[in-house]
Amino acid sequence: MKTLGDISNLPSMSDIAFLLLIFFLVSTMFAVEQGIPLVLPGRQSTNVTVKRSDVLEIDARANGAITLDGRPVSLRDIRPAVEKGLAQNEKLIVVLSTHPNTEYGLMVDLLDEIKLANARVISLRTLPAEG
Template sequence: MELRRKAGSGARIPTSSMADIAFLLIVFFMVTTIFKLEQGLPITLPRSVAGEKIPRERIAHIWIDKLGTISVDDLVVSVYDIEPLMARKMRENPALIISFNTDAQAAYQVVNESMERLKMANALRVSFTTMPEEG
């Protein structure tokens, strides 16, 4: 018996929905991916109307939560660590702006003490991060 090729019955995989599948994948990965970012501390920022945009590349963050826990570079630090840490950062970038991400309910004295340490480290440009509020 002789096997013969079937006459070309144009067998094609439909490609029109390929983009849908690709989008599905990209959305899936976007949702599930967690980037290694500075997590900081869970805080509720105060609101402001006069807030200005601060250039990101010049920012170093200090996080202070409701209870007064201080975090720099995702490490919980004591107020005494702020001076050497920030002095080192200032040597790397003298134009650095220290951004306070502080919970609106935090006691002011923690912020005040941190600012005193910043003065010692000669890091004098600060910014108080706020949530924009329409006003």
Template structure:
């Protein structure tokens, strides 16, 4: 009797459990659905002025302009005064509060590194200034 019982038990176990196949399939399914959603497009969006003639580009009064200048050594000047990157945001905020017509111009020297320009652009965006434009220092 003991021998028979042993045999039965072995036979009963020789089966691969299939109940969890759908779980596995769903797991893979979720993975493949979610993966393309992961966007690597993260950044700062901007509108360029487009094709303009020299004549009809917008004229802005000098007193409404705040110029952030990045020179070739990587120094940042705010209206001619040296400024720390972190202070830009506050400086622009104060400017816009005092005069809501303020246009921020980010002027970058061609030899300055792009990363610094993006860092400044980031600060300008964070300050909430609506009107701003990019400019390249002419040599």
């Protein structure tokens, strides 16, 4: 039987509470970290000699200039160049040399472009400080 003064409608209260519970359970997102993975050469790794033709050299200078095999290029040119290089030579090794005074962000931008071009063998180098 319904009464007019039945304002505190308790059953729907629990619905609201459970709705809130379920909403927050579903919408809670745990922070997942994203990063560019890379495997460094360890202690056991030996130096290998590679052919000059297998190497694509990308340099990031202290002033933010980028060179590709010695030619000055912009960040946008890196990806097509690496893709072209990989199409011509599957064993291509991309060497990313960065000057110690270069911003880390530029190095990550370049690494991002190289990874996006699907290069598998990437080598990180540091340019000599005076260079």
